[in-house]
Amino acid sequence: MSNAPEGLQFPLDPASQRASTSRTGKQILSEALALVDNKLSQQVLKEKNWRKRYPIYFKALVHHGILYQDNPVKIASQGLHKAHQLFEFYRDHQRFSLKDFMRVPHIQNLHSVVVQGQSQQAPEWFVPYQGQKLNGQALLDQIARWEQQGIIESSHAEALRAVQSHPEWFDLSDSTMVLFGAGSEAGPLTWLSKWKANIVAVDLPNEKVWSRILNTIQHGNAKLIAPCQEAIVEDTPLDVLSSKLGANLLTQTPEIAAWLAQMPERLNLAAIAYLDGEKHVRVAMAMDAIMQYVSEQKPNTSLMFMCTPTDVYAVPKQVVDHCKQKSRERSTIEKLLAKGVSSLSIRHFLKPHSRQLIHSNNGKDYAIADCLVIEQGPNYALAKRIQQWRAITAREHGQHVCINIAPSTTTHSVTKNPLLKAAFNGAHLFNVEAFEPETTNALMAAMWIHDLRNPKALANPSNQLDHPLELIMQGANHGGMWNAAYLVRSALPFAAIYGLVADKLPRNKK
Known part of the structure; x- marks a missing residue:
């Protein structure tokens, strides 16, 4: 071999x-x-x-x-x-x-397989949250609570209110949405399948993955367009299709790029594929290469990225003001305890989150929210930075770019790390909220629609940015990390210890 x-x-x-x-x-x-x-x-x-x-x-x-x-x-x-x-x-x-990836030999043509969903239901949107399906006033009330608690930024809240008041935006029968990593647990496939979208799904040739994707499509009202290595006759049974569909972003990069570039429709490309370790950087580079090529061939292509909150960001001055207010509201006992722990650990634990303002030549002041988590490693940070860089350069060149910070989410890929799982269980100690995947999916799918449909969204290159980094600040759902009193990585051990203990308590047992 x-x-x-x-x-x-x-x-x-x-x-x-x-x-x-x-x-x-x-x-x-x-x-x-x-x-x-x-x-x-x-x-x-x-x-x-x-x-x-x-x-x-x-x-x-x-x-x-x-x-x-x-x-x-x-x-x-x-x-x-x-x-x-x-x-x-x-x-x-x-x-x-x-x-030079498009110059490699033996680039094979991928075939398209089309599957139409069977549902006739009109597009709808709600937010699954703590066992409820929030819509209407109940959803607006929860959005207000998240905003007031500093879990989401006001711009995120405003975007959610906008889509809630414009249900017509959810009819995506006029849109072609390309999902790299379509089967991703934190991805928008489930919602797009209910919104009449034309969904171009790219994921590994894996029967289990494609069975799930096809089942989702069949129960929705959307149309699926999937890559296949061979021509497939119409009306092929779904159980047969599941073993034949798919393309590998890492090994079939030029094939996927050529397949997408020849599609006549305007494409909305979403980079949501995730792999562990060094493969995450490689798949980020594969998606980037495809996005760059397709954008060159089809300049009206839009791009979509979901950022992690566990990164380092420029933030507006309002975040600093909010943090100072939250700090003043802390009890004397909490302040003394935090100071004692920090001193005893030689400032390794519960290290205060610096809020120094940095003056930009545009006349505005910004700060830095450093939420990097060492345990996730430099490869993870690099993969996510590559996506930010593509977003910034594409927006500079006049492309429509949707890039939003999604909250920490209890997906399998995250919670299989025992430390992170325990830390999420104890995150509320530091006024940080980790979301269930179905909640994140609903919120971030709606943010994508907002950025595509709302002419006032900063994703639209017609709207001027005061600073390129404001593209990423806008619409952030950081789960409260921007407003945390301590560096996330310095508070992580305490959140994890609490989470481990809480998980063992009898009242948490079902």
């Missing part, structure tokens, strides 16, 4: 002839910083403890991005250019730079 690499891969280290994710990550961040801080750019390359110290450099990207309006585009363009130069694509024992 051949062990030759296939598809999209990290580059080999010339010295060891092995792929090094740390070396690649440092090279990309170094290049991203090169035009805004050359000294720090060189320091990144020399960093010996990348896995522990990477937050320093990701925070620096945001700090420099805030200072000057043109810096975010410089940083994003440099970072993406370097990434596309470094990553490699293998086919037939030949190696290519990712930037």
Whole structure:
């Protein structure tokens, strides 16, 4: 059996002839910083403890991005250019730079299979939350509570109220929605299938995954367009289709790009695929390469991304003001306890979240919300940064870009990490809320529709941004992390301990 690499891969280290994710990550961040801080750019390359110290450099990207309006585009363009130069694509024992992925040999045509949902139900939207289906006034009341508690930003609340008052926006019979990672647990497939959308679903050739996707489509009112390696006769039974559909983003990158580019409809591309570890960076790069190619062939293409709250962001001054107010409201006992724990741990635990204002050359003040979690690792941070960079550059070039921060969600991919699962169980200690997948799905699917339908949305390139980073600030549902009194990673151990204990208590047993 051949062990030759296939598809999209990290580059080999010339010295060891092995792929090094740390070396690649440092090279990309170094290049991203090169035009805004050359000294720090060189320091990144020399960093010996990348896995522990990477937050320093990701925070620096945001700090420099805030200072000057043109810096975010410089940083994003440099970072993406370097990434596309470094990553490699293998086919037939030949190696290519990712930037040349459409020149690889033997690009096969993918066939399209169409499946129509059987439901005649009109589009509807509600939010599943704690065993209830919230709509109407009950939904508006919950949105207000989340906003008042600092779980969501006011711009997120306003967007949800807008879609709630415009039910006609949910009829997507005029829209073609492309889902990379269509079967994703936190993705919008279930809702799109109820909104008459034309859904182009890309996911691995996996019978279990496609059985679930086809079942979802069959019970909805939408139309599915799926890739297949062979021509399939019409009316093929669904149980047969489930074993034949699918395409691999990592190994069939050029095939998927060519298949999408030849579609006559305007496409709305959503980068929601997730894989563990270093594969997450690779699939992020695969989606990025496809998005770039399709956008070049079809300039009216729109892009969609969902950011993680456990990242580092520029935030508006209002967040700082809100945090100061929340801090004043803390009890004396809580303040003394936190100070004592911080001192005893030599400031490793319950470290205060810095709220220093940074003045931008646009005349406005911003701050940094550093919510990175060390345990998720530099590969996760890099994968999500690549998506932010694509969003910033695409918006700069006039594309419609929907990018929203989604809350921490108790998906299987997250809760299989025992530490994170326990931390989510204890997150409410720090006024942070982790959402169930069905709640996140409903909220973030609605945000996508808002950004596409509302002409006033910042996703629309016709609307001017005061700063490129405001594209990402707008509409954030961070679950309360931006307003946390402590650095998330310094509070994580206490939330986890509480979560573990709470999980063992008899009242939590069913």
